[in-house]
Amino acid sequence: MEKYHSFSIDHHHVVIPQVQEVESIITTNDNNMLLLSPSTTTTSSSSSSTSNTSPATTLSRYENQKRRDWNTFGQYLRNHRPPLTLSRCSGAHVLEFLRYLDQFGKTKVHTQLCPFYGHPNPPAPCPCPLRQAWGSLDALIGRLRAAFEENGGKPETNPFGARAVRLYLREVRDSQAKARGISYEKKKRKRPPQLPPPPPPPPSSQLPPHHLS
Secondary structure, three states: OEEEOOOEEEOOEEEOOOOEEEOOEEEEOOOOOEEEEOOOOOOOHHHHHHOOOOHHHOOOHHHHHHHHHHHHHHHHHHHOOOOOOHHHOOHHHHHHHHHHHHHHOOEEOOOOOOOOOOOOOOOOOOOOOEEOOHHHHHHHHHHHHHHHHHOOOOHHHOHHHOHHHHHHHHHHHHHHHHHHOOOOOOOOOOOOOOOOOOOOOOOHHHOOOOOOO
């Protein structure tokens, strides 16, 4: 989760909301420029018109973010040189998109020459580059993969599920874990101890004979 300021243009002045902890993602503004945008909707004067929306018709946070991500990727394809259509998009183009997003990253990733390489809490600043965090990229690909199929794409031709994309995300995860001195491994849940099964009942032939009273 990254901290940053998001900016919105309101005619002649700039509204600067409070700092939020959000996942880094890229969106577009009215001038078709790719900008850093939070995954949560920022409260501002421009959103007052939607405050009266019925809860039944309000999309979830995930669905809203997925729609913004999908529109953003479509804008990226249109701005590509030469322009690309979705039908011709491959896993290689998805990798180009992910590498492009790194310039908007807010996560410090230390190089091997940095004295803070592998240090989870560096005591001083360093000139190492900022990158998109692995968690943000992984979540982004998950949303785009779902949006592709929801918009008529076939699972077998989904570029966001390509093997090259999976390998790239794994490489980013491992390299950032080493550089930042953290672990992305999920904690395994401890299973409750299993009790041994009860012993089987003795055979009927070994039961003592019944005595008549």
